[in-house]
Amino acid sequence: MKKTKKISVIILLVIVIASLIAGCSNESSSNNSSSDKQVTIVWSYWGDPWEVAIDKKIAADFEATHKNIKIEQQYAPWSSYFQKLQTQWSGGTSPDVMFLNNTVSYAKTGVLQEITPLAKKYGYNLDDYYPEQLKEFQYDGKLYGVPRDNDTKVLFYNKKLFDDAKIPYPDKNLTWDQLVDISKKLTKKDGNVTSQYGIAFDPSFWFLTTWMNGGQLFDDDSNPTKVLLDDPKAIDALQKLGDLINKDKSAPPYELIKDSSQISQLFTTNKLGLIVGNHALIPSFTKVADLKWDVTYLPTIGNNPKVNVAGGAGYTISSKTKHPKEAWEFWSYLTGPDAQKLFTESQLIVPANKKVLNSDTFLKQSYNAQVFIDETKAGRAYPTTPKANDFFTATNQYFQAIWTGQKSAKDSVNEALPQLKKIIESK
Structure with a gap:
């Protein structure tokens, strides 16, 4: 009889432990599910057909290595791009990441996220850009983006x-x-x-x-x-x-x-x-x-x-984004060497990132690409007044x-x- 009671207690303990393990397992599974939940980031841009093709490839490459982030692309031609953004901002919404020029005028209205604190937090090296390149993205002593390329003549x-x-x-x-x-x-x-x-x-x-x-x-x-x-x-x-x-x-x-x-x-x-x-x-x-x-x-x-x-047009982050971490992940990829290399290989841009600018990807051309590098060093920012x-x-x-x-x-x-x-x- 005592032996039977012992067996019953052991069985009960096994059941309790199994339940606890299952509970922990379910909790862990629930946590993983939450962290793996896919987030949609809206990316807006304008551009000629060649640019759109590269932008689509960049989004696809990013999604392939960031399974929890989906990139919804918001394209509009130059003629209507900025009006569309103004309409969205007026309605209290915004793409999460935006391709913009004349950034100062938008930073002044409060629709853009400051970049410097994020760069410090995530270890993003702003020294990869010439100071004159960044001036176009600065307002009131704060940085609101970085250029994609240089408009070097x-x-x-x-x-x-x-x-x-x-x-x-x-x-x-x-x-x-x-x-x-x-x-x-x-x-x-x-x-x-x-x-x-x-x-x-x-x-x-x-x-x-x-x-x-x-x-x-x-x-x-x-x-x-x-x-x-x-x-x-x-x-x-x-x-x-x-x-x-x-x-x-x-x-x-x-x-x-x-x-x-x-x-x-x-x-x-x-x-x-x-x-x-x-x-x-x-x-x-x-x-x-x-x-x-x-x-x-x-x-x-x-x-x-x-x-x-x-400097030239570049990438910014919305101050209204509901997914700041994921928006930053995509922004830093867009402005990083991998995406810059894709644009450079198209032969249409002078990359803003100094590392890519001075790489074989840009330098090994049938023309004297060194001229663009030297002229970029003499670059002066466009007027940054709104x-x-x-x-x-x-x-x-x-x-x-x-x-x-x-x-x-x-x-x-x-x-x-x-x-x-x-x-x-x-x-």
Whole structure:
């Protein structure tokens, strides 16, 4: 009888222990299930078809190594992208991770997450970027994103046209006066019709020529209180560009240079000798098998120091995200070397990440990629004032008269100044 009782007690203990183990197992399973629960992160971006294809691959690669995070992609064309975001923000929602430019104007409204505390928390190295690159993502001393790529400008040259004209290829010692002279020599006419142009540029790059000439747009690029475009150096820079079109006639008319695709077509059909442009032109050039071309450095103007453009559009995190940890994981992947390498292999960008910029992935090209690296080091951030968008919209409208030859640079600047001062100098 006692033996039976002992057996019963043992059986009861076994049942209790088994129940406890099962309970712990279920609790552990429940915890794992919770941690493995899939979270959806919304990623918004704009872009040409090549960009969209790379973005889709990046999302797929990320999901393959982050099973608990699903990336919902919110694409919109440039023409409607920002309006769509504004509508979402007004309604109290937002994508978790966003591709943005003019970041300062959005950071000011509070819709973006500050990056620096997160970088410190997760060990993200912000030293992988040049300080000038990060300026465009800083507001009130705080960082709200990092660039995807650099909008570095270089000088593209058509080797065939240089060879035909028996002109040496341009190098890093090129001056503005030499550039003007070469552009004239490369220009050809058949009667009154220009069959070959010497040089082309995007008129919206006018501010870079202003910097190259020692001029300034404002007294302070972050917190401007005064417009400085009436300075003789700034006016002279604008007139230099206008003269290429209307005086020397070595540059195509405004109608042919306001669209980069038309500039590219002139170059690839051997009707254009030089282009001031960025890396985005390269894919269209590499597709033309018999096109002989390379890149070199922008010219210097007088004794002014070397200057270029730093930074471009980049990635930000919403302050409204409901999944901050997962949003950070995806953001840090987007801005890290793996995603940067994918974009670099497309041949369309100058990577912002210094490690990728100086890697064989970028350097081993059929053209002189080192030029982009050297010019990037001379980069200067776009004006970071939230008023910059309105300023450039106004200047591009007024300065069109310079490109079409209807007005001198001085007259156009004087006409624009009241509106520009209203934008910049008003409280």
